[in-house]
């Protein structure tokens with residue numbers, strides 16, 4: 001079990017390969033302080049998504065250790081690890097049910113007031129209010145009637161509601177309109193506050209907002225510093 005963490009995340013000489021293939025990460029070490037936000041950038045196939053999946057323990061490392069608040073994540077239950085984390089992947093997870101159900105997911109005791117508050121904070125409220133039945137609007141399988149940006153805003157609201165110490169976000173590359181981009185950026189800012197965050201960032205607006213930038217290339221981190229330092 002893992003008590004609520006403050007969210008210090010450390011990689012100690014982590015090496016990793018998928019199913020005995022070629023090594024994707026080689027001796028990667030870094031440390032992120034509680035509450036810090038990190039943008040992961042680098043070419044396609046460099047290993048950015050791999051790094052965040054290892055933090056979420058979708059895979060186990062070949063060697064080295066990943067520590068959260070000094071505790072080896074391979075030594076805690078998956079459930080207690082994931083309960084500390086908000087994981088938002090490229091393809092936002094939307095199921096058929098109401099928008100409200102989709103936001104409440106995983107936190108069944110959340111009240112309507114809490115759901116609206118979270119939605120307002122991440123700038124999802126106005127588009128939801130504008131839909132036919134507002135929060136009671138039924139979304140079809142995989143959110144067929146929602147835009148990419150709207151799905152992401154719903155996923156932001158859900159994540160904020162669960163109040164995780166650590167955030168992992170694989171930002172969608174898909175082109176979104178300027179309006180939605182603004183809403184997403186504001187929503188993201190609200191979520192980052194007070195949480196250790198790892199964001200695979202494609203948009204410059206996101207990168208400049210983060211405390212640190214890690215450049216991933218050739219199985220390792222080649223640069224790490226603030227936007228101004230690089």
Ligand code: ATP
Pocket residue numbers: 018021024042043044045046047048049050051
């Ligand atoms: P992108 O910017 O395109 O999303 P990325 O930096 O996120 O790239 P990763 O997805 O981490 O890159 O992939 C790193 C390497 O690992 C690539 O060579 C990729 O082919 C390989 N890889 C990724 N996922 C798997 C998998 N599930 N099984 C086997 N190999 C994989």
Ligand code: MG
Pocket residue numbers: 048049050170200
């Ligand atoms: Mg990726």
